[in-house]
Amino acid sequence: MRIAVIGTGYVGLVSGACFSELHNEVICVDKDASKISVLSRGEIPIYEPGLQELVIRNMEAGRLAFTSDLQSAVRQSEAVILAVGTPSLPSGEANLEIIEQAAREIAAAMNGYKLIMVKSTVPVGTNHRLQALVASIAKFPFEIVSVPEFLREGSAVGDTFHPDRIVIGADRSEAAEIAAALHRSLTDRIFVTDIRSAEMIKYASNAFLATKISFINEIANICEKVGADVTKVAEGMGYDRRIGHSFLRAGIGYGGSCFPKDTQALIQIAGNVDYEFKLLKSVVDVNRDQRFSVVHKLRRIFGELEGRTIAVWGLAFKPNTDDVRDTPALDIVQALVGLGANVRACDPVALPNFRNGFDHERIAWCEDALEAADGADAVCLLTEWPAFADVDLQQLRQRMSRPVLIDGRNLFSAEQLEHAGFIYSSIGRPALNRGTAEQADDKPA
Numbered sequence: 001m002r003i004a005v006i007g008t009g010y011v012g013l014v015s016g017a018c019f020s021e022l023h024n025e026v027i028c029v030d031k032d033a034s035k036i037s038v039l040s041r042g043e044i045p046i047y048e049p050g051l052q053e054l055v056i057r058n059m060e061a062g063r064l065a066f067t068s069d070l071q072s073a074v075r076q077s078e079a080v081i082l083a084v085g086t087p088s089l090p091s092g093e094a095n096l097e098i099i100e101q102a103a104r105e106i107a108a109a110m111n112g113y114k115l116i117m118v119k120s121t122v123p124v125g126t127n128h129r130l131q132a133l134v135a136s137i138a139k140f141p142f143e144i145v146s147v148p149e150f151l152r153e154g155s156a157v158g159d160t161f162h163p164d165r166i167v168i169g170a171d172r173s174e175a176a177e178i179a180a181a182l183h184r185s186l187t188d189r190i191f192v193t194d195i196r197s198a199e200m201i202k203y204a205s206n207a208f209l210a211t212k213i214s215f216i217n218e219i220a221n222i223c224e225k226v227g228a229d230v231t232k233v234a235e236g237m238g239y240d241r242r243i244g245h246s247f248l249r250a251g252i253g254y255g256g257s258c259f260p261k262d263t264q265a266l267i268q269i270a271g272n273v274d275y276e277f278k279l280l281k282s283v284v285d286v287n288r289d290q291r292f293s294v295v296h297k298l299r300r301i302f303g304e305l306e307g308r309t310i311a312v313w314g315l316a317f318k319p320n321t322d323d324v325r326d327t328p329a330l331d332i333v334q335a336l337v338g339l340g341a342n343v344r345a346c347d348p349v350a351l352p353n354f355r356n357g358f359d360h361e362r363i364a365w366c367e368d369a370l371e372a373a374d375g376a377d378a379v380c381l382l383t384e385w386p387a388f389a390d391v392d393l394q395q396l397r398q399r400m401s402r403p404v405l406i407d408g409r410n411l412f413s414a415e416q417l418e419h420a421g422f423i424y425s426s427i428g429r430p431a432l433n434r435g436t437a438e439q440a441d442d443k444p445a
């Protein structure tokens, strides 16, 4: 099939590469000409493991191309995948201007029947509104199906080739069948439903996963007070197949371009029909508070943070990505700077993106974990990059002023750190030695 993919963010780029690998002819379109010139050289503007090899292989095979000419891409294609952004408005509601504009451009470009597959995450009812919008412009028949995307950043390629399920929302079974045929070699689990239910499945899935995270974070906070270990609690819970192990890692909460945006949008979707989504509002509140747990732990040890030097390990919202959209690290670094601390920050790939969004004279940008730890009173680990787990603890201790490590992602074990002479605090796990200001000051490295 000949496919035009509109938008080369994570979803557009990974879908385009995947469908070309499945021997379709794909043209990816972006209105950002600089992105297109980077992509046309076989370079990838985002850090996503495995994506560059996939893109280059399919470009070389002549199945994948990039352009900023939407009209010609749509004209050459039978199907169009819409994968542009749907960011939040200040109210939390999804901003649909970008997708509506893209739909208008597709409608104006049409030269015959097109199947439009919408992968962007859109509020319930949006696909029907897009249908009316395209119909008001297009001179040719078309159909819109909702095909929500469930990939995760950092494992986007694997998730796309091995999806848990494909959801297709369609008004007509013939349109659903064309979309299903395109995905059939990826999985047998293709769930076809109506458009509104498909739109809701996407929001409900993200909201449910966010709920699991806030739930386990609250359990972690209670574990700290009652002397239980949340990693053991989550493991023990997860053996119940009705609960499962996934998304029960306690930490500093969720971030990224989707959970924060989509939970807010679902609260608004409910609010628009006079329903107060109380549970999800609490999930969001818990997540906001959880980000500051590492700051509270530092203050419990040091009291005031003014003049203290804090190393921050990890700026991306999760490992294996350079995405810093709504990363917990931003709130935490801003809080530390606001409290008068000097910050020494590092991240294996996300530092330039983070620094573009926030800089301050009291932040030193460092090459790696040990450089960030130089002369620090404490290390705060915010992203569980595997490289951080491999740091030599004796070298680390020697380079720090005080051997304090606050582990916001439970990457290390208390035994390991305390054996190496650290005052160690993690999320929801008992510390053998909680540490106080005096101990930290008495215990220079």
Ligand SMILES: NC(=O)C1=CN([C@@H]2O[C@H](COP(=O)(O)OP(=O)(O)OC[C@H]3O[C@@H](n4cnc5c(N)ncnc54)[C@H](O)[C@@H]3O)[C@@H](O)[C@H]2O)C=CC1
Binding pocket: 006, 007, 008, 009, 010, 011, 012, 029, 030, 031, 032, 035, 070, 083, 084, 085, 086, 098, 101, 102, 105, 119, 120, 121, 122, 149, 150, 151, 152, 153, 257, 258
């Ligand atoms: N990032 C992720 O991991 C996932 C995102 N989603 C959803 O997918 C959608 C896209 O998200 P991302 O891939 O992160 O996108 P993004 O926001 O990073 O990129 C979208 C791209 O679309 C381009 N664009 C906008 N209007 C255009 C137009 N009229 N013509 C051509 N190009 C245009 C922009 O220049 C931009 O490069 C959102 O609705 C998001 O919620 C869903 C699942 C996973």
Ligand SMILES: O=C(O)[C@H]1O[C@H](OP(=O)(O)OP(=O)(O)OC[C@H]2O[C@@H](n3ccc(=O)[nH]c3=O)[C@H](O)[C@@H]2O)[C@H](O)[C@@H](O)[C@@H]1O
Binding pocket: 121, 149, 150, 151, 152, 153, 154, 206, 209, 213, 246, 247, 248, 249, 250, 251, 252, 253, 254, 255, 256, 257, 258, 259, 317, 318
């Ligand atoms: O709609 C989207 O964009 C995507 O949002 C998430 O994917 P993503 O945000 O890329 O990454 P996740 O692995 O879900 O992690 C999200 C956040 O939750 C945090 N998290 C995750 C799992 C966990 O147990 N604990 C936890 O704190 C991560 O650190 C990260 O900050 C969903 O997992 C995808 O299915 C969905 O397609």
